[in-house]
Amino acid sequence: MTDASRLARVQSSFDRQGLMQHLGARVVRVASGLCVIALPYSDKVTQQQAGFHGGAIGAIADIAGGYAGLTLAPDGMEVTSVEYKINFLAAFQGGELRATGHVVKAGRRLIVTTADVIHIDAEGRESACAVMQQTLMAVPKSY
Incomplete structure (x- = not known):
């Protein structure tokens, strides 16, 4: 599978994500x-103090890890999160968050991933925001 076909597969699924x-x-x-x-x-x-909400940080970490896993899942399959654990390292306002998901191990039934979330401020400076570890399970694609 090429990176272009992986991108198309991920983007097609991502476009169906109402929350994202x-x-x-x-x-x-x-x-x-x-x-x-x-x-x-x-x-x-x-959140109430105008910083990025932990739920939003967790959501993009979950999505980044999940789609990293999807790139290695068999055709006709999707992935779903079984669990994840996240550590919030610092709070931020403004700018943008970037979550980078990596597959640690892709097994036949479970896929383990990590995600690093960084904050990028208006001047382009990067700071650590959160780290996550996740377990995914491959499930049949239903759409």
Whole structure:
């Protein structure tokens, strides 16, 4: 499978994600075992102190890890999260978050991934925001 076909597969699934569309997230990069998702700062992704909400951070980490796993899943299959654990490292306002998902191990039944979430400020400076570990399960595609 080529990176172009992996991107098409991921983008097709991503476009069906109502939450990602609502939050304004986008797919930045897809390769074998890798996916990068961006989330710009907006009033849709904030908590009461105007920083990025932990739920939004967790959501893009989950999606980045999930789509990294999807790049290695067999044709006709999707992936679903079985569990994930996230550590929030710092809070941020403004700019954009980037979640980079990587496959650690793709087994026959389970796929283990990680995701690093960074914040990119208006000047392009990058800072660590969160780290996640995730377990996925391949399931038949139902659409």
